[in-house]
Amino acid sequence: xxxxxxxxxxxxxAGQLDQALAFLKRTRDELRTLRKVRVFRDRLLVIDVNGDxxxxxxLGYPDRDVVAVLDVLNTAYKRDAIHQPxxxxxxxxxxxxxxxxxxxxxx
Numbered sequence: 001x002x003x004x005x006x007x008x009x010x011x012x013x014a015g016q017l018d019q020a021l022a023f024l025k026r027t028r029d030e031l032r033t034l035r036k037v038r039v040f041r042d043r044l045l046v047i048d049v050n051g052d053x054x055x056x057x058x059l060g061y062p063d064r065d066v067v068a069v070l071d072v073l074n075t076a077y078k079r080d081a082i083h084q085p086x087x088x089x090x091x092x093x094x095x096x097x098x099x100x101x102x103x104x105x106x107x
Contacts, residue, residue: 004047006055007031013058017065020056021072027054034095037075039066039082046073046095061091 007030010023024046031048038045041060047053059066061082070077070093077093 004045004051004053006045006053009055009057011057012065014063014065017068020059020065020069023056024054024069024072030054034073036092036094037070037073038090038092039070040090041086044069045090061086 008023008027010020012020031046031050031052031054033049034046035049036047038047039061041062042058044056044059044066045053046055056069059069061084064083067079067082070082073095075093075095077091082091
């Protein structure tokens, strides 16, 4: 599979989740509809429908803060399995998770 060159990158440092989230918010307008997220051991690549991407280096699936980033990107993933080691080079998830109407209502 061909390597995707990201349009922009951010170097994540432990404990600086706010800066990574600000980067994602700022660069989000440069991409089309998000399609998928590839989570490597040491980085995270966000890809849109056109194949354009941006990357957060230094944050991977073993890190605790990856959960917050995946939630902000509306990624469909299993919280209890995200930190487990992968046999492949990366874990790939679709974005655009939606909640059913009135799913939080109590009947």
